[in-house]
Amino acid sequence: MGAASAVLLVLVTILLPPLGVYAIAGCGADLFINICLTCLGYFPGHLHAFYLEYVYYDRREQTKMGGINTSRAPGVYSERVQSGGTGYGYGTIVQPTGPPPAGHH
Template sequence: MSFVADVLLLFITIIFPPFGVFIIGGCSVDLLINIALTSLGYFPGHIHAFYLEYVYMQRRDYGLLEPFEPAPGVYSDAINTGGRQVYGAVIVEETVVA
């Protein structure tokens, strides 16, 4: 993702936290947890969504030299791997050849 996409994602999360979680993690347990936290109060949903986005962006930008341990409280593989596909112990990174 580019800087503009990251800013847009953060803006969407400010308006409606579950939609920001859905964008990075898809339909997962993390989305259901965020919906429950947002229904309990607007700020718990924000804290959870921003934590998930922090983990996602940090792992996406860091790169995967070796597999990460799952982050505490994160249940989605898409978030734990920074959006990369993981097949067993093999990590596949998409590259664009121009």
């Protein structure tokens, strides 16, 4: 994601925090927590969403610079956010690891 994508994500998060969390973390515990926090009050949902986005972009930048952060960010349950999105590309195919099935040459 470039700078324009990050700005768009921030604008979306300002309007609807769970949508911003869904964009970086997907459907999981972080999204559920953010929905609950947003229902409790608009401000807690924003804090949580912007924290997740900070961790995501910080980890992404560390990876680009060659650093590997092995410590887990507190309160973040999504592996996608913990890793900065590395290893979660679209269209990746896991290669089979074993002999081909019988009957195939």
